[in-house]
Amino acid sequence: xxxxxDYNNITLQTISPSWLPxxxxxxxxxLDLLHPEVSGNKWxxxxxxxxxxxxxxxxxxxxxxxAYSNHIAATAAACRLAGIACTGIIRGERPSVxxxxxxxxxxxxxxxxxxxxxxxxxxNETDWNALYAxxxxxxxxxxxxxxxxxxxxxxxxxxxxSFTHIACAVGTGTTLAGLxxxxxxxxxxxxxxxxxxxxxxxxxxxxxxxxAPAPLPRWQLLxxxxxxxxxxxxxxxxxxxxxxxxxxxxxLDIVYTGKLFMGFRQDVLDGMYPAxxxxxxxxxxxxxxxxxxxxxx
Numbered sequence: 001x002x003x004x005x006d007y008n009n010i011t012l013q014t015i016s017p018s019w020l021p022x023x024x025x026x027x028x029x030x031l032d033l034l035h036p037e038v039s040g041n042k043w044x045x046x047x048x049x050x051x052x053x054x055x056x057x058x059x060x061x062x063x064x065x066x067a068y069s070n071h072i073a074a075t076a077a078a079c080r081l082a083g084i085a086c087t088g089i090i091r092g093e094r095p096s097v098x099x100x101x102x103x104x105x106x107x108x109x110x111x112x113x114x115x116x117x118x119x120x121x122x123x124n125e126t127d128w129n130a131l132y133a134x135x136x137x138x139x140x141x142x143x144x145x146x147x148x149x150x151x152x153x154x155x156x157x158x159x160x161x162s163f164t165h166i167a168c169a170v171g172t173g174t175t176l177a178g179l180x181x182x183x184x185x186x187x188x189x190x191x192x193x194x195x196x197x198x199x200x201x202x203x204x205x206x207x208x209x210x211x212a213p214a215p216l217p218r219w220q221l222l223x224x225x226x227x228x229x230x231x232x233x234x235x236x237x238x239x240x241x242x243x244x245x246x247x248x249x250x251x252l253d254i255v256y257t258g259k260l261f262m263g264f265r266q267d268v269l270d271g272m273y274p275a276x277x278x279x280x281x282x283x284x285x286x287x288x289x290x291x292x293x294x295x296x297x
Contacts (some may be wrong), residue, residue, distance in 0.1 A: 040285015
């Protein structure tokens with residue numbers, strides 16, 4: 001595998017929006033700047049999975065997602081860069097017009113295989129290697145041990161243990177697990193969940209954490225900032241993203257990072273971050289095809 005991504009593109013940006021008190025510091029790790037197509041946390045979740053596929057002499061990556069999946073878009077781009085075929089198992093019947101995400105994935109060479117939502121719900125019970133003998137299967141969102149291992153490298157880009165809190169958006173929990181495994185003991189990790197009713201996530205994350213007896217930093221999932229559920233968009237969210245861009249010049253997406261930063265603002269206003277907090281927020285990318293990004297910039 002020969003993918004060369006320049007980690008020097010990633011920056012650490014201090015922010016001071018109008019709602020942030022002077023006694024709280026906040027910085028954003030701009031993973032979105034890593035690559036225009038394989039950006040954010042997606043590369044970190046894919047890297048070791050791609051290496052494993054090549055080590056096993058597989059000739060295809062097979063993975064899963066919906067019509068607007070950042071993971072599908074990033075996988076298609078990464079496979080094109082790596083020179084390996086890829087197939088996306090897409091949730092739902094094939095629409096008459098493909099979403100921007102699926103159009104881009106198809107243009108980059110991904111074979112799209114649509115299955116019903118009912119079949120998608122039980123996709124993990126299907127023997128995909130019986131259907132695609134040449135495939136290395138990557139779970140939806142890169143949610144496996146190798147995905148978590150890759151995400152453990154994110155904090156090494158900062159090399160700063162002075163942060164009291166580390167916050168990121170949570171979909172599958174893979175990135176959060178990597179952050180928990182790699183943070184120092186005195187840091188608190190907070191995951192802003194973007195799905196409604198995702199009580200199963202704690203168990204999913206626990207399965208990816210380093211085994212005892214090694215102590216891990218404190219961590220918690222915050223379930224109150226999903227804004228109605230996954231990919232649900234409200235006028236308040238859209239307005240927040242526009243205002244945040246106006247004050248910081250940082251574009252956010254409507255599914256993950258918009259809800260992370262809007263939730264962070266609310267928690268700051270509610271006093272959940274004590275005076276003296278130094279917060280690192282992880283920008284996990286996901287800006288492809290985002291209407292707010294294009295209108296903001």
